[in-house]
Amino acid sequence: MLEALEGSQAIARAVALCRPDVVAAYPITPQTHIVEALSRLVAQGDMKTEFVSVESEFSAASVVLGAAAAGTRAYTATASQGVLLMAEVLFNIAGLRVPLVMTVANRAVSAPLSIWNDHSDSMAVRDSGWIQLHCADNQEAVDTTIQAFRITQETELPVMVCMDGFVLTHTFEPIDLPTQDAIDGWLPPLEFSRKLDPGDPKSLGTLVSPDFFAEVRHSHHAAMTKALSVIGEVDEAWSALTGRSCGGLLEVSGDPAARIGILAMGSTCGTIQTGMEHAAGEVGSARLIKLRAFRPFPADALRAACEGLDHLIVIDRAISPGLGGVVGTEVAATLADVPGAPRIHNHALGLGGRDIPETIYADLMATVTDPDSPAFSVFDADMEKLDPEDR
């Protein structure tokens, strides 16, 4: 049944439906409403969970690591500086291959201080070995959160559910939350194969010499590659339960015959789509590719999605200074060996919460025919605000 809810409240309710045994979190804007809502659910007895209010994000990640290693279902949420303070633990969690779900309320990374949305935080830990799924709206965030608990159990890989800070976390909109019975039937109990158990003692996180390290990393990579199909299957199973799909690894919409494609992650997708609906008559229509799984990177699905395109505009919500856009670079690398691959136009936009208007669609489309358009730009940067030597 549809309810009108703030995104963060909906995420807390979705987490509660999955009955985590342990939740640990440290408050940081814009994740706070999620953990406040979880605290309320625990305080009111609506959620039977050990809620551990820790003294830092570093400990939040460590606590859920310990809880997951002990064989219980665990959850945490953070953003921005919190992701970076956790970074060491995030690599460790992934390397230990413990099942975990974490919400990242995507936010820019300081300095300069910005509390507003972009993807710099989750991008900074893209190589940590976590699955990273991006959500385009709050319904997808709810659905992906619940799916994440099943994906992490099936793959024994931790899952990061990325949702745009403020733009989604603080937006109030109609959301369909499944019933507790439905989730109890859909999400099997957690059985972690290497859990800490005095009846069957195991040592986790041992010292691994060069004789074995490469094999460990290979098996992690192989597990991530296998997770591509798990992500798709779990989304299909979810669709069978609720009638809703989040698009699996990526979702293609818009004009299938279009020669121009636009690829984006997260809430930007909706704005682009609305922009196209209003401006297609003037500037033409495009094929829209919503990239949901950023890690593992769905190379095959992407190649198929880009078939027949002459141009592909790739939107990055973060920047790798000295390189450009990370998503753009990866997409270009993926398509490099495709005959007749589209030309990539990579633009970073909406950095640090810069509002993305629906007119962005027409502006982006215009770059395709502009011979002077650079291969990469911070698209909405206003050069007039910079001294000439900084441009």
Added chain:
Amino acid sequence: MSTEGQDAARLAELRQKFGREPLPPREGEAEQSPRDAQPRFRGLESGHRACQGCGEALAARLVMECAGPDVMIANATGCLEVFTTAWPQSAWRVPWVHSLFENAAAVASGMEAAMKAKGRNTKVLAFGGDGGTYDIGFQALSGMLERYHNVLYVCFDNEAYMNTGIQRSSSTPHAATTTTSPAGKERMGKRHLKKDLLSIIAAHHIPFAASASVAYAADLQRKVRYAMGVDGPTFLVVHSPCPLGWRHASAMTIEVARRAVECGLFPLVEIERGAVTNVMPIRDVRPVTDYLSLQGRFAHLMKDADSRAAEERAHLQALADYNIEVFGLRGDSPDAADTTGTAVVGRSGRPAGRI
């Protein structure tokens, strides 16, 4: 009085008190006492890769003997982690996880929360060295204590970053040399004091915090057993000599540890909810030089020609004297059994004649 003279006097006192000859020193397995011959729980197996004479390995074995088997361990990065678990081997017979250097207390918090959620009584232990406890893991430890997790945290204190090759930590004693606090024309080893961690831990008003030493196995194990029975956070710092880092003979580990206690530099105390409730008395207080002279890390303090050496020795003696006064360590009660190595029965109250 010479050491032999001291021993003779002590023997005479004990004979008078107990009316019998003490058992002679054991020689070989065949002469184990019936009590010692019984099998014990070996949570940490032999065959690991610790150095000869490693104080930490012994301390961990002693802790595990009376902690297991219904436990699980979060182990910080450090020697203990490295020498016990070179994959695919492990010396641990209990569930054990190593995550990172600075998060053992937080990982243990999560394991404990998991046990609570499952309604299980399995006790969670956290192990760390002094680097992982006094320094980099300090925040996580404070958080764990404040949140009142039912975890026994054991710090194996060998007073420097031994795993990385003997660099100074905040637990390194004043004037000790390490590779990052060497002695030279401008320096006499570490310029700063050893952090009084136990007082900081005590300020969390947890149910039980204590210091122990590998030289006093029975005392150490009694403290572990007591902590295991507490439903709440408990903390134990175990003085564990490192022959490599302290530069003493491998066979001298126990003697070095014993002298640290006997001179007052490493006081053995118990603190419950912020108040000192028990101390191990020192019957015959040694000068700190008895302790320092056994170790290469203090060799620069033994050079008579260097006036700075005498000054630093005096500093260390003053620190030991301070401990003896503040904790009331002088074992001068009329009870002949009130001597080094014997825990005073004074729990839950002010120990007679002390503090």
Added chain:
Amino acid sequence: MIEYRIHGRGGQGSVAAAYLLAAAAFHAGQMCQAFPAFGAERRGAPVTAFVRTDEHPIRLRSQVREPHFLIVQDGTLLQDAGITSGLRPGGGMIVNTTRTSEDISERFGHRALTVRATEFAVEEIGRPIPNTALLAAFLSATGLFPIDSLAAALRERFSGEVLEGNLRLVERAAGTVERETWKEPADA
């Protein structure tokens, strides 16, 4: 799709007003979207929040630049001439102030309605939080959604005395404006 922009000061419940308006639309069977333009602002600082309502699902995530309606929770914010920036011709602004509607309308060149919302709120709920009264007057004047849907939204958010006070406030504030006087768009 109808777009709304709410201006207020930190502490006046502007974000809550946005959520309440969206929830009222939702209870009236519409799709809705409400979100704040969050800053690092503290109590007393200007706050902006946005609402969209539509028959169809709303995918647009950008801030509202050309609102149909402005809801101004604090009369002192009118000092900023840019407050009506983007307000569509034919739109309207509802303002919490003791000044007259004509006065505001004349100054900004837009259809305006004024409500003594703070005064009503202090009398009915004992706190100077004008959002409920403004929304009630706004819904009454526009007839966009029934007043009952605002009451339903309030019931989700509040209970006990606070709810009772707010329901009284809704009734009183709604009665102070001419019903559905803004039902038709103004002549641009």
